[in-house]
Amino acid sequence: MNNEEPDKKEEFRDHLATVTEKGERIWVYPKKPKGKFYRLRTIVATILLAILFLVPFIKVHGHPLMLLDILGRKFILFGVSFGPHDFHLFVLAIIGGIISIFLFTVVYGRIFCGWLCPQTIFMEMLFRKVEYLIEGDANKQKALDKRPWDGEKIFKKGLKHIIFAIMAFAIANALLAWVIGVDGLKELVSKPISEVTGKFIAMVVFSGVIYIFYAYLREQVCTLICPYGRLQGVMLDPTSIVIHYDYKRGEPRGKIKKGQEQNLGDCIDCHQCVDVCPTGIDIRNGTQLECVNCTACIDACDDVMTKIKRPTGLIRYASKNEIETGVRKIFTPKAIAYTVFLSLLFALIVFLLSTRSDYELSIVRTAGIMAIEQPGDSTKISNLYDVNIINKTFDRVEPTLEVENIKNAQVKLVSGSLTLEPESVAEAQIFVIVPKDEIKQLNTPIEIAVKANGKVIDVIKTSFLGKVRGKAGLK
Ligand code: SF4
């Protein structure tokens, strides 16, 4: 990959930056980042964390604004309930999501990892900040780890891990609230464990996994476990916008020696970009799978460039092609085409979600049943129909059925019920009874209007069979 720096050794690709030759882990002590990108990421992370912790508490007409009950197959998005009957929408959303991830990554690299991924946000914006607060910056953390277990070390480590455990518990409960709702969470807190065993186990497992992720695994989740990270190698191409070191401008690197004539590039080999890296890599080696595009090295290098009065952007968002040609072109035709396609896909999903009806109806003539002459009234014949209505709303509804296109037609409930409880299905059988005079052919198209609360919610087109069992029902 590092063809752009032919004189540099490629040996860094033979091993992970955080693992020794013996296979032991090298603990990463990244320096506390600061700078323009870090401030922006903090703002984005604060908004996302607020959404995570507050949204489950928001209710609309007594129902959660958002609920992702995967096991119960019940989803509420922006106050609208989705269930198994919306399977096609979920399939479309999942296909759209997978395509989006691929296309987005081809164009914008791992922007998701650096700015939106929960792993990065929890690690860098919550757990790492607590660590800096208690143990200090990288050098102080290293020194603390090296010193014997005296009172100060026990206090600092103990305090840190207690706070980590509390944070893991809080995050686990917030995630659980998205799945079981705040009411489910209240049940978990108020009822005996024996009555909420499943939820209790989920809470303990979530908390434990989150604690282990951020107290111990950390960058290894990104570099060894996350499948999205592993896929980068096949998704990125020379036009992908990732965090790049401008080797053309930076090389040959070397420290500034005062009063000496030096024929060097802009990189003063200060190692600041490496020291802040949470995955322990040197971005100057080129694009690497371990890079989560967190921008910490951009901030660190910009700070150095500002101090030595050279232009910032030695490390920046850029494509490999841009670095090689020196032509700054972020929005290539491919990037624009993919972005337009992604926007259209997103618009289609939003359109389908927003135009989704509150009810799903089917009225079909019962198979194998012919027209029946009405007992005691030979001027009328009837057909039997199976009715199935799905109520996707949170309201109880009593729908009425009316035949629209045949004069003096009646609808009579034969079995079942048409009453729709919230988020339920009603199944019934009805007779459509019509005067024989109105039936002029064997198969007459009919339109049945279904009304709820005085409004027509749908008009179902079906057919009315005019042939009476055993004799002709037609005139
Ligand atoms: S921070 Fe910038 S100047 Fe310092 S080593 Fe990294 S790339 Fe070179």
Ligand code: SF4
């Ligand atoms: S190389 Fe830079 S952007 Fe990539 S993970 Fe390290 S600090 Fe973050």
